[in-house]
């Protein structure tokens with residue numbers, strides 16, 4: 001399907017940000033040089049490519065699930081809409097979220113499937129889903145969730161050790177058994193109707209809400225704000241390479257040592273813009289009851305980082321993961337927008353001075 005291949009090619013005349021490439025098979029084997037590379041990427045940008053992750057087949061099946069779901073009539077999809085109260089699971093229609101404080105609308109539609117619902121299937125933990133999701137819950141979605149958890153948990157264990165945390169600390173705050181906001185998301189963005197909409201956000205600038213995102217895309221459009229600048233640069237999709245990034249929770253747990261970088265989605269560049277853009281993410285998020293605060297009592301390195309931080313408020317958020325997450329979702333809904341304060345209420349760690 002166009003938009004699910006890398007053709008037409010990503011143009012070579014747009015500003016593109018290079019990412020370090022980490023090899024999952026080497027990371028898993030404990031290769032020190034590879035771990036050092038991952039650490040550099042995680043602390044300097046918070047984004048990296050991950051190759052040899054072994055999830056290509058699961059990713060392909062998930063894109064099929066996404067295509068089947070988005071092809072349903074809108075009124076059918078709307079029966080499973082996420083609503084305005086801060087729940088993420090379910091369907092989000094295009095234009096349901098603001099992309100900025102002026103209230104410009106997003107153009108992406110997506111389906112979010114909870115890790116808890118997928119693993120408990122056929123029981124329901126949080127909510128029900130469209131028939132196209134149910135039909136693939138056992139053989140496609142559960143498998144993708146399990147594979148993604150395996151990859152993300154391997155990365156979490158590495159960060160755990162590098163941060164000087166006692167063994168198992170990060171895995172404990174992301175326990176598979178605890179209900180959480182962890183979810184799989186398949187996103188569709190239609191080709192822009194307005195040719196001038198080159199940099200109009202399809203999905204507004206944000207930091208990810210949770211801990212680790214495992215992203216798969218085919219066409220360009222994802223951009224990062226280059227640290228220390230106000231400049232947006234594309235991340236070029238590379239076949240077989242996932243894009244991984246850290247979210248707010250890991251920035252907070254680590255006292256800012258790990259970076260949760262601003263990013264957004266704009267229409268694909270060059271010839272690619274004529275096609276639908278599809279992407280797929282698995283978000284690992286902390287257990288619902290986990291309080292988002294720097295793990296200063298567990299790691300000297302983190303305690304030192306916080307003691308040197310210019311603004312430490314964010315490292316004592318006082319919010320549980322479920323509160324943090326619901327707040328961010330709720331206040332980006334267009335129905336809840338009352339002005340720039342609402343938009344600001346939806347923000348995460350991007351307000352840290354060093355992340356501006």
Ligand SMILES: O=C(O)CCC(=O)C(=O)O
Pocket residue numbers: 185187203208215217221222263264265279280281
């Ligand atoms: O579609 C993409 O490439 C990125 C999506 C994203 O940033 C998100 O869903 O949080």
Ligand SMILES: [Fe+2]
Pocket residue numbers: 206207208263
């Ligand atoms: Fe994101």
